[in-house]
Amino acid sequence: MGYHLDYAVIWRSLHDLFYGLGLDLYMALFSVALGSLIGLVVAFALVSKRKLFRVLSGAYVTFIRNIPLMIIILFIYFGLPDAGFTFGEIPSFIFALTIYAGAYIAEVFRGGILAIHKGVGEAGMAIGMSNFQIIVHIKIPLLIRSVMPALSNVYISLFKDASVAAVIAVPELTFQTRRINLETFRTIEAWSSASVLYVASCFLIAFMLRRVERRVAIPK
């Protein structure tokens, strides 16, 4: 076959790869932060007593969870300008990933809310807290601490989903790798490097999130 591995090209463009990885992390972090806020609100709407809230939030979650991220991005980046909303590549990707993240995170939070013991809310009521106070001061802190393990899985998979930004030419890791591949024909080197970078980052993120989990875990 006569293919000799030569990582020199990768070394030369290592800067681009790391820039791409940084961009992935940046977009994922942004979307995860915003998505968590949306998820929190939507999760309380999902278990709300009002039917309207339940229906609306349920529709959002089921709808978004069944639509591929790529379609959402293409719609936002290529479709919305027709309706007069034009964003750059990175903002539209963050927008898409945030909407996408919100639905997944809401589902995680919903499970957590249902698992909170009923007595906790009643105790809050007994000492005269309003419904809003009970949610903010009792339920949310408990919730975040209890769903952290499930949440970190979602966070990691959202980081991986940031690779889809390559389809609208955001210069992130996958895009850079494809460019290096097509410019230098160092196929194996390029894709193995990208895979190593992705796997290593996932491990690192998982490691950090495990520490957070341990720190916030509710002592038994």
Add this chain to the structure above:
Amino acid sequence: MSTGFFNELWLSKFMIFRGIYTCLFVSFSSIVIGTFIGMFVGLALTYGNRFTRFLARAYTDIIRGIPVLVLILTFYFVLSVIGINLSALQAGITSLAIFCSAHISEMLRGGLQNVPKGQIEAAKAVGLSFFQTFIFVSLPQALRQILPTWINTAVEIVKGSTLVSLIGVIEITLVMQQIIGRNFLTMQFYALAGLIYFLIGFSIERTGKYVEKKVAIK
């Protein structure tokens, strides 16, 4: 915009049907092959000796650490360099199947390990061999338990199948891009794509719920 959306839709109906067919074909094959591979990896993960367990763990963790898109592009580009010539369709199915298998194996391990130990001991006590215990005691319970996650993975695979459009497989997404390239009805046709994917995913979810109810222990 001289022609309306429905006119354009009517003109492109066969393209869309073919796209849906390809999408379903890719997803279905990936899920079947992936489940098959994932079963073996999952078994190695649960019952293997140290060496096979290590291999299975490495496989699962590495595949789960790589984004689907990168897997697809890697398989498409790298396999041809090392002398395995797969068509775009085959490369797409292979990579989605590999992605699926890593998830299935992890899920199966969880399901098998959750079977109460007392049951395995009871099976041993009535004289079942390891193999019999696995087939008649552990597996049915594990399968029942992993069904909801398995359905989720199936939906993820259908969604992941959009990404094979990037290596030139003409499934729903690429068909829509071709249609939009002709009539510039960008919003309408991407929304239609979203609707089609939603219907596919939603029906898988509903069927899953139905099967779950059917096989539940009453």
